[in-house]
Amino acid sequence: MYHRIAKPDADIWKIAVDPVNFEQQIQFLRKKTTVLSVPELVEAVRNKKVKSNTVAITFDDGYADNFLVAKPILDQYAVPATFFVASQTIGTTAEFWWDELENILLFAPQLPAAFSLLVADQLITASLEQETHLSDALRLQLQHWDASNEPAPSHRASLFLKVWQQLRPLSHAEQQQQLHAIREWASMLPSQRPDYRAMSVAELRTLASSELHTIGLHTHTHPALAFHTAEVQQQEIQRNKTFLEQHTGHQPTILAYPYGNHNQETIAVAAQLHLQACFTTEVKLVGHDSDKFRLGRFQVLNNPVSSFAQQLHKWQKG
Numbered sequence: 001m002y003h004r005i006a007k008p009d010a011d012i013w014k015i016a017v018d019p020v021n022f023e024q025q026i027q028f029l030r031k032k033t034t035v036l037s038v039p040e041l042v043e044a045v046r047n048k049k050v051k052s053n054t055v056a057i058t059f060d061d062g063y064a065d066n067f068l069v070a071k072p073i074l075d076q077y078a079v080p081a082t083f084f085v086a087s088q089t090i091g092t093t094a095e096f097w098w099d100e101l102e103n104i105l106l107f108a109p110q111l112p113a114a115f116s117l118l119v120a121d122q123l124i125t126a127s128l129e130q131e132t133h134l135s136d137a138l139r140l141q142l143q144h145w146d147a148s149n150e151p152a153p154s155h156r157a158s159l160f161l162k163v164w165q166q167l168r169p170l171s172h173a174e175q176q177q178q179l180h181a182i183r184e185w186a187s188m189l190p191s192q193r194p195d196y197r198a199m200s201v202a203e204l205r206t207l208a209s210s211e212l213h214t215i216g217l218h219t220h221t222h223p224a225l226a227f228h229t230a231e232v233q234q235q236e237i238q239r240n241k242t243f244l245e246q247h248t249g250h251q252p253t254i255l256a257y258p259y260g261n262h263n264q265e266t267i268a269v270a271a272q273l274h275l276q277a278c279f280t281t282e283v284k285l286v287g288h289d290s291d292k293f294r295l296g297r298f299q300v301l302n303n304p305v306s307s308f309a310q311q312l313h314k315w316q317k318g
């Protein structure tokens, strides 16, 4: 599982792989493993014919770098990939909410000292104390933070985590309302960094027209599905499906749950829409006994080929 092929200044969720490392990783996979497309893998699971040393490559979210940077490398080595695309940001200059939140709370050059925000009946308050001004030292510390594995190293980071946790289960409209309030508090305009944009419609169309690659579902607004009603879940997936059909001319049949988050109702919706398979972010191998609505994945880190090979070997041992 990949998200971004890029070299951002900060990557607190470890979702960006440097293009140089990515090319080495793809070269290695091409030489040392059998790379199937996701539809081929799903077919192999169904027929109980998954062979060892087989991999499939996926990308989540629909960042423009998938098209601009990853696709040329994949094409060069004739390696297939599936791109799970959230439709709402396609063709816009807006950033995903998590990128904008990070840009404001961690990296704004100057913030007010006192923070207070009411989110779903929860009052979040914080005092940034010595961190209102982003010093070079603080910036470096935050740029190197691994938010999934390390405790918050500063006041800004702990505030960011608190707000991130409260915003994640909300609807897109509520998230945008909260982001608006946070922007106002920080006296900032909406973040529209070109490096963080999603694909344009034309880029999506070109990617989808490739024989090698597949476009998959990732919902319309990227909600954490299990926090929403079955009806909302159904609308999110259906709207995504309609958008992708309209703009690519293909019917997407495979879904990746945003944040891996799902429940029984999500699976019922997927079955009702006749989807062939769904991916979580659970760290596990795909095999004959895998539940086709709960296929696992491994997040590829920004590692040079030597450590990538070691990591791959560990994953294959299960």
Ligand SMILES: [Zn+2]
Pocket: 060, 061, 218, 222, 257, 258, 259
């Ligand atoms: Zn996602």
